[in-house]
Amino acid sequence: MFKQLETASKGDKLLTADILQQLKYNADGLVPVIAQDVESGQVLMMAWANQQALEETLTTGRVCYWSRSRQSYWRKGESSGHQQQLHSLRVDCDGDAVLALVKQTGPACHTNRRSCFYIELSTTEAVINSEPLC
Numbered sequence: 001m002f003k004q005l006e007t008a009s010k011g012d013k014l015l016t017a018d019i020l021q022q023l024k025y026n027a028d029g030l031v032p033v034i035a036q037d038v039e040s041g042q043v044l045m046m047a048w049a050n051q052q053a054l055e056e057t058l059t060t061g062r063v064c065y066w067s068r069s070r071q072s073y074w075r076k077g078e079s080s081g082h083q084q085q086l087h088s089l090r091v092d093c094d095g096d097a098v099l100a101l102v103k104q105t106g107p108a109c110h111t112n113r114r115s116c117f118y119i120e121l122s123t124t125e126a127v128i129n130s131e132p133l134c
Contacts, residue, residue, distance in 0.1 A: 019091060019095075020051050020054055023051070028068070030048040031048070031049060031050075031096065031098055032048060033048065033054075034100065035047070035063065036099060036100070036101055037102065037103075038102060042114065044109075044115050045117075048065060048066050048068060049064065053073060057086055058089060062075055062083060062084065062086065083104075084102040084105075085103040086101075089101075107134065112133050113133065114130065115130070118130045
């Protein structure tokens with residue numbers, strides 16, 4: 001399906017259910033989801049979702065993931081209050097990754113940093129590039 005979409009025109013429409021069914025889920029039925037702040041463009045985190053989590057995200061407007069460690073659904077901010085409200089959910093050209101444009105309340109990372117990507121690598125060292133927000 002995604003190969004056929006390469007020649008689609010702007011404004012063409014498909015059924016969301018068809019796209020979700022055709023995503024390239026891994027052996028565990030999961031697809032990576034990158035969360036990006038809709039206002040700043042900062043990449044906040046990467047997590048996993050199955051089809052049901054993506055459907056819930058679209059239905060509720062609150063981002064839902066699948067926690068591999070807990071083997072359960074995880075609605076961002078359940079315990080911390082640092083929720084992600086969905087602005088837009090997008091699929092890449094190969095159907096093997098999802099981009100969630102979100103409005104993030106508070107830190108996105110469990111370390112209380114704005115982004116999970118706070119360890120910056122060079123050829124010789126790794127530098128922590130941000131402090132926890134709270």
